[in-house]
Amino acid sequence: MCWTLVCATLLLGGCGKRESLAEIGARTQELRLNNESEPSSIDPAVAIGTIEHNVMLALLEGLVTADAQDLSIQPGAAEKWDISPDGLIYTFHLRKNGRWSNGEPVTARDFLESYRRMLMPTMGSQYSYMLYPLKNAEAFNLGKITDFDRVGVKALDDDTLQLTLHDPTPCLLAMMIHDSWFPVPVRVIRKYGAIDDRTNPWTRPGNFVGNGPFVLKEWRMNSHILVEKSPTYWNMKQVRLNKIYFDPTESIDTAERMFRSRQLHSVPSAPPSKVAFYRKYKPDLINVYPLLATYFYKINVTRPPMNDKRVRQALAMAIDRRAITETIMRAGEEPAFYLTPPGTAGYTCQTKVKEDIAAARQLLAEAGYPGGKNFPTVEVLFNTLQYHKAIAEALQEMWKKNLNINVILHNEEWKVYLSSMHHLDYYMGRAGWNGDYVDPSTFLDMFVTGGGNNETGWSNAGYDRLIKEASNTGNRAARYAAYQKAERILMDEMPIIPLYFYTRPRLLQPQMRGWHPNVLDQYDFKSIYLVPETN
């Protein structure tokens, strides 16, 4: 049978040029998008990660949305909002024509119920902390109070939602574009089981109800998710796409081949080995842009000799970062001399790590290791991946050449590596961080004493105080001044070694229009459309 199939297809295949899926899609406004992996869930209280976020962005809409060009905050399910002069009370006015895909109106009560569900301790939501700026939200989430009326969320009437914060949080609106702030149809969820059940099947096609520009039609695991334009979306006139196929192909090589055979309109990441080729020979098919993400090494400051600040500084100073970005990464990455990506909501750290080999040698000598003498062999830990290995090898070589110290490399499988990092069972370990929202706090909050993602054993009372001070002030200049001081401490103490800021080498067919690059790599599916190619 297979042989017949082969022969038949070979014969058929020979007849004329086939119209590719990308070309068909351009005629019918059906976008085919590689989404890098199979989403684990599309329930905002369960999902984590950008893969899930991309699908939810098509299906649900929060109070505010982000403009895809500059990530400025735009009205979403809320038409407008007022902020009290002390910055503690946000009053959102919902649109009168907001509808769920089952035709019911979207009300302030829906948002309240969604936030309550997100914060229910029994829900075990990993992103519940995104709602912590709300008064008493943390206490409710940790089960210290059980009365949700005490949490700063009130539905004043069907169309008015009032949020009360415990501190003025200037980045609140920026945080609200995250899916943890999306509404969910709690009444519908209840129909399929307990609302705090992680495994509730309300997210299945046929069950799913959303308020976004698209509705869920099909979800075949590891094959595709299909969403179609929603007839009940308040702004449906602006939506030009009829369908979006989210393709879960995980292998970047396979995805790139699918792009080349014109099965996909866009692939978020070209294989690193092909970025240079595309940039040189097919520049119209690739767009390389910075992301809000940093690649760095964490240092376990509890282990000698890494407990000596001078050793950490010496290691950070004896690296040629540009050599790493230009000879290993080669996708336009910028070397990082501090943690927070430059220009994050107008904030750029003023303290830079110096690359100075003589000074590094001097520091190492002061720490008791002149010329690298007697320096114990330390280990670099990374999760098994080719480019992590290449970077670690480069660093190993630089440290040997510049400081005459020996570093050995140790790779571990992903979950083992996570466990080692978490239990401080390492000397130096590779790390990466993607900002959840555009604000320096999403990077700098990480290194407060005892922070879940600190994982360096580093603790500094001055740093903690500055981070607290920044989050308590509504004045942007004062906040950023506090962050500058905090990051200066971080770059002096060096519990981390920043290496580079990530970029996105995205492949795009020329038919794709209305898409804009941004640091969160956030899609605006309302604006994207396709045009058939003329030639």
Add this chain to the structure above:
Amino acid sequence: MFRFIARRFLETIPVLFVIATATFFMMRLAPGGPFDSEKQVSPEVRARMEAHYGLDKPLFQQYLLQMNHLLHGNLGPSFKYPGRTVNEIIADAFPVSLELGGEALAVALVLGLGAGMIASLKQNSAWDHGPMGLAMMGLCVPTFVMGPLLISAFALHLNWFNAAGWFFPRDRVLPALTLGAFYAAYIARLARGGFLEVLNQDYIRTARAKGAGGGRILFKHAFRGGILPVVSFLGPAIAGLLTGSFVVETIFGIPGLGRYFVTAAFNRDYFMVMGSVLFYACFVVVLNLAADIVLVWLNPKLRFE
């Protein structure tokens, strides 16, 4: 024969029990857990999630619970994909692997037996060296090279097929060829050996002396004996083919079972690991049994003992 089959099935029970037990404890001994992620979750949230899936109970109690569930055919929930059960995921993905494996098997048998039989009939001629050389190449070229090569030629240059995906009938061709080629090569070499041995037997010479033609000798007299080595190989090979190939599924973006087998372990998706291991084990056991039955049927010298 019935007693033979019944006995073999009974022998399977302790085998599966040992596999399930070993899988359970090996998985739990591995460092890292299903809820570890790059962004750490708070201890409270982690405790809630572990409680939800019963991972907060003592290990031995968890073991007994899972064994009880397995006895009732319940493979449990997937951690990685909340809201989906392992039974459901396997039921979804297995038909895809089965189809791909079936097509690859057809490719392997047609090409492999064909080449092997011709080579044995025309020993030491171009008809022998040509196909056997190709078979050697087929064995040496791994699927992760063969797949991209076929895609490069037939999908990207000639544009006859899609580069990956599993939507249209034509999407089956390249993965089936990629997966089938290795097995075809193996079968070709086994078949050549098997047929050569049989064709040198006295009874074949007698048949020739009686004037039987080449085709008649091959299919009527030599076939049953000649394919014996192939049949022994096919038992475990078919199990491997039909339960999916991680490499081929990854290269061609096929929503089959093979990739769960690997990714479940990386994700520490405990129930998914157990489910896929047991599913594969059952398959291997059943197909080995089937191969044994066919062998006895083909070779009267063997008995159901």
